[in-house]
Amino acid sequence: MLSICADNSGHRILTAFARCLLVLVAIIGWLPYALAQSTGDQHFFVLDNPGDPNFNQLLGINSARVIVGYFGDGTVVANNGYVLIPKNHYAPDNFTNLPSGDFASQTQAIGINNKRFPDIVGFYTDNATGFTHGFLDSNGTQSTVDDPAGSAPNVTTPVQNLLGINDFGDAAGFWMDNNGHEHGFIVLLDFQTPSKSTFIEIPPSMFKGAVATQASNFTDLGQVCGFWTDGDGNNHGFFGLLGPLLFMFNVEINGVPAISTSPFGCNNKGEVVGSFTDASGNVHGFIFNHGRSVQFDAPGSSQTPAFGVMGTFINGVNDNGDIVGFFSDGTKVNGFVNYAAH
Incomplete structure (x- = not known):
């Protein structure tokens, strides 16, 4: 599951496989420590990778409380997944399976599932073309996983992301068109053959007045969460089964509706x-549960922007109700x- 277990040629050799097994055993050995972190009165932790203590984002968490994210703002310090x-x-998860001479200039690890050896999804930018996959x-x-609809020659400079993955190997994401609009x-x-994966589009045409869509996660129950963007640049959430059963919502706190609502994660509950x-x-961050929205602001959060980020973002939630973000x-x-308190 970790990038250090694959060589640049894409061919696995015995020593690489052995290293991979050692890393996986080490992670399994650390799980009881991860599960013990919420004991006592403290449930909130700031966790910053020393690779860049000025910029970290935690983006996904599974039910064993293994977390994926990245450090680096992408300008001063490159994105480095972990x-x-x-x-x-910490263990690095930067994409390395590229032809000789090429490398990933940016990588983010974003989604993780609950398998014994978890699958991870995210994106990387290859240095040779500048395309994001x-x-x-x-x-x-x-493996690279790109939606053909958002690949060259359909798109001049492709930008694609995978954002979440369930336990059955179904993932959610988006590609960006030539006008800079996302398509979920x-x-x-x-x-076995990632290039033969099946893609189900969630186009802007599904939502009246939408210019863009993003699919943020796909649960084991076949429910998708994400948002669509209107012509004014404001987002509106959706959750549920694709088709007529898809539920659209906007966060409302104390009877006051949000200007923009951006769901980034969902769980099987x-x-x-x-x-x-x-x-x-x-x-602000939010947790939406069966029609009710709760606001969450990280202790110490500020509306003063830092590296283009202001306030609180919640990006992932597991089936225990544990959340991660930045x-x-x-x-x-x-x-x-x-x-979550238990």
């Missing part, structure tokens, strides 16, 4: 998480985990 066993056991990291083998999709992954923008232009403290962008 897997984290809290509080401080979705990727799957499964059992030490890394679900992909039924073919692990029907909880949806993300961020919303209030009438004052401030950004926030601005006015100077830095910090990753956080908040464990």
Whole structure:
């Protein structure tokens, strides 16, 4: 599941496989430590990779509380994906399965599932072309996963992301068109031959007045969460089964609707998480559960932008209700985990 388990040629050799097994055993050995982090009174933790203590985003968490994310703002420091066993056991997850002479200039690890050896999805940018691709990291083998609809020659400079993955190997993401608008999709992954994966489009035409869509995650129950964007640039959430049963919603706090609602994650319990923008232009995290929205602001969060980020973003939620995300403290962008009280 980790990038260090694949060589640049894409061919696995015995020593690489052995390293992979050692890493996986190490992670399994660390799981009891991860599960113990919410004991006591403290449930909220700021977790920043020392690779760049000024910019971290935690983006996905599975039910064993293994976290994926990245450090680096992408300008001063390149995006570097990682897997984290809290509080401080980091393993790099940067895409390395590229032709000789090429390398990934940016990588983000975004989604992780609950398999014994979890699959991870995210994106990388290859240096040779500058194109951004979705990727799957499964059992030490890394593969590019791109929606043909958003690939060259249909798109001049392709940008594709995979954002979440369920336990059956179905992933959610988006591709970007030549006008800079996102188009969401679900992909039924073919692990043997990723290029033969099946893509189900969630186009803007599904939503009246939409210019863009994003699919953020796809649960084991076949429910998708994400958002569509209107002509004014405001987002509106959706959750449920694709088709007529898809439920659309906007966050409402104390009877006041949000200006923009952006779901970034969902779980098998029907909880949806993300961020919303209030009438004052401030950004907050939210947890939406069966028609009720709860605002969440990370302790120490600030509406003063840092590296282009303001307020609090919740990006992932597992089936225990644990959440991960990031926030601005006015100077830095910090990753956080908040464990649900049990």
